[in-house]
Amino acid sequence: xxxxxxxxxxxxxxxxxxxxxxxxxxxxxxxxxxxxxxxxxxxxxxxxxxxxxxxxxxxxxxxxxxxxxxxxxxxxxxxxxxxxxxxxxxxxxxxxxxxxxxxxxxxxxxxxxxxxxxxxxxxxxxxxxxxxxxxxxxxxxxxxxxxxxxxxxxxxxxxxxxxxxxxxxxxxxxxxxxxxxxxxxxxxxxxxxxxxxxxxxxxxxxxxxxxxxxxxxxxxxxxxxxxxxxxxxxxxxxxxxxxxxxxxxxxxxxxxxxxxxxxxxxxxxxxxxxxxxxxxxxxxxxxxxxxxxxxxxxxxxxxxxxxxxxxxxxxxx
Amino acid sequence: xxxxxxxxxxxxxxxxxxxxxxxxxxxxxxxxxxxxxxxxxxxxxxxxxxxxxxxxxxxxxxxxxxxxxxxxxxxxxxxxxxxxxxxxxxxxxxxxxxxxxxxxxxxxxxxxxxxxxxxxxxxxxxxxxxxxxxxxxxxxxxxxxxxxxxxxxxxxxxxxxxxxxxxxxxxxxxxxxxxxxxxxxxxxxxxxxxxxxxxxxxxxxxxxxxxxxxxxxxxxxxxxxxxxxxxxxxxxxxxxxxxxxxxxxxxxxxxxxxxxxxxxxxxxxxxxxxxxxxxxxxxxxxxxxxxxxxxxxxxxxxxxxxxxxxxxxxxxx
Numbered sequence: 169x170x171x172x173x174x175x176x177x178x179x180x181x182x183x184x185x186x187x188x189x190x191x192x193x194x195x196x197x198x199x200x201x202x203x204x205x206x207x208x209x210x211x212x213x214x215x216x217x218x219x220x221x222x223x224x225x226x227x228x229x230x231x232x233x234x235x236x237x238x239x240x241x242x243x244x245x246x247x248x249x250x251x252x253x254x255x256x257x258x259x260x261x262x263x264x265x266x267x268x269x270x271x272x273x274x275x276x277x278x279x280x281x282x283x284x285x286x287x288x289x290x291x292x293x294x295x296x297x298x299x300x301x302x303x304x305x306x307x308x309x310x311x312x313x314x315x316x317x318x319x320x321x322x323x324x325x326x327x328x329x330x331x332x333x334x335x336x337x338x339x340x341x342x343x344x345x346x347x348x349x350x351x352x353x354x355x356x357x358x359x360x361x362x363x364x365x366x367x368x369x370x371x372x373x374x375x376x377x378x379x380x381x382x383x384x385x386x387x388x389x390x391x392x393x394x395x396x397x398x399x400x401x402x403x404x405x406x407x408x409x410x411x412x413x414x415x416x417x418x419x420x421x422x423x424x425x426x427x428x429x430x431x432x433x434x435x436x437x438x439x440x441x442x443x444x445x446x447x448x449x450x451x452x453x454x455x456x457x458x459x460x461x462x463x464x465x466x467x468x469x470x471x472x473x474x475x476x477x478x479x480x481x482x483x484x485x
Numbered sequence: 486x487x488x489x490x491x492x493x494x495x496x497x498x499x500x501x502x503x504x505x506x507x508x509x510x511x512x513x514x515x516x517x518x519x520x521x522x523x524x525x526x527x528x529x530x531x532x533x534x535x536x537x538x539x540x541x542x543x544x545x546x547x548x549x550x551x552x553x554x555x556x557x558x559x560x561x562x563x564x565x566x567x568x569x570x571x572x573x574x575x576x577x578x579x580x581x582x583x584x585x586x587x588x589x590x591x592x593x594x595x596x597x598x599x600x601x602x603x604x605x606x607x608x609x610x611x612x613x614x615x616x617x618x619x620x621x622x623x624x625x626x627x628x629x630x631x632x633x634x635x636x637x638x639x640x641x642x643x644x645x646x647x648x649x650x651x652x653x654x655x656x657x658x659x660x661x662x663x664x665x666x667x668x669x670x671x672x673x674x675x676x677x678x679x680x681x682x683x684x685x686x687x688x689x690x691x692x693x694x695x696x697x698x699x700x701x702x703x704x705x706x707x708x709x710x711x712x713x714x715x716x717x718x719x720x721x722x723x724x725x726x727x728x729x730x731x732x733x734x735x736x737x738x739x740x741x742x743x744x745x746x747x748x749x750x751x752x753x754x755x756x757x758x759x760x761x762x763x764x765x766x767x768x769x770x771x772x773x774x775x776x777x778x779x780x781x782x783x784x785x786x787x788x789x790x791x792x793x794x795x796x797x798x799x800x801x802x
Binding site: 172189190193194195196197198199200201202203204205206207208209210211212213214216217218239240242243245251252253255283284285286288289290291293295297298299300302304307309310311373374375390 | 506507510511512513514515516517518519520521522523524525526527528529530531533534535556557559560562568569570572600601602603605606607608610612614615616617619621624626627628690691692703707
């Protein structure tokens, strides 16, 4: 099978969005002019870096799309489709079938069309570019937080960290918690509905991929403000509580891979926030406040608490 | 330097297109609703597969954008911008500076904004997603060729092949031809002006990346037709003539990396084609005709001629 056969066999399906004027199979895809703004983001997953070499294809396909869709969620965008670039060391039909199934499982849930891509020979590397749409001017950005805004997160923190640490044998958890934390690590749910519900309510938003501290840091830096986090308010699960003596607050603050939204809300929009909070799966958890002074301070924890690292970084100097 | 410093140092510049509402530095880019259709394409280059490990960063950056922009050209699109995903084994500032310079050299020539991306640790792999725009309904596709249409190509074929074979020591060329064939290999010029000029004239179009035979085959397959190529009409340079006894027609037909446009024109639009041909750098070369019978036949060459291979493929079964 050459790359053309591979695309025809595994990755060609009819598009569901009328906006997709032309999908897989030409030199490029064409999206109709809809009066909406297009939102575009790209993220790469590398075997041995972002996932273990032996990870099942299903999980890799699912997560590769999930991390990109999470960026659309953080913009308040409605997902439309994605392009897939797949570097493969060889054609392993079992792995590819699983990859395709995981990818399309989430694509179906999010109503995203595969509209184009490339397949090449190389070390296993998956790059997805996701495309969504927002009404003109309504995209959520990182830059709008102001002192006095409240900081919220869309669901539990540190679950993926627990899954990773449990699989690595670095924490021991009661068996009942294993499925939940591994699912959060392997198949994160992008907060698509939440992101769209926050349009017109959140003053700034970002998704938590590198860890709450790092990503909130990007948001406050872009907004020219600081943040005070209340450690007692962090949404932590019973599983997290069971591991707390080992992982402390650090796993929830700096491991990343949470793919929750962290966002800020001005006081005058709190009523609107409460109006939509009940309608979304994860709810919204108040975890701190935006302050004028740049930097991040912690409240409610041990005196002088600070996490041991700032968050995930690919290249440390 | 971590990946955030890398992006800030090397890859952050102001956007030139007003359509770029939000570029590098947020969760995603935002493109304004302009009334135009958006055209999206992605291509990956892997070190050791698409370019030698020791290739200068400048050439890699230039070519990574060129091969993507060439797909926009084949759609008749006006380039707007691109997202860059860069997997790097380490931060090599010399290489990165060269890569950035080559990338932005072509980006400046084509007026393309870098609007987003990702940098990760991994084997050297560059994935670009390019975005352009076309007036609604005017994108050139592969699917519109009809029997009786003429087949054209936008410039010389086989030049990149000569550059590759010369560098590999597999052909010897008079020294005067070296710069020209190496430039065509390392820094191909996407036929952007040509593609836009062909809107409303070409019935189908594709760019020549895998070789004329393979790419014309994609076009005829998508159109449900066949093609008759006249070997005497192939646009070949003096350099090619000098190597002809070694490479025959094969290098021009099956090596690829030409990044010329091959396109079809119905007889009633030939006058319009001649009207624009004089205005574009490469001119348009008539090389054959679309026929009703599927498949590809060769005219004007040695009796029974067929190229030894069909074109570049990443995975041969």
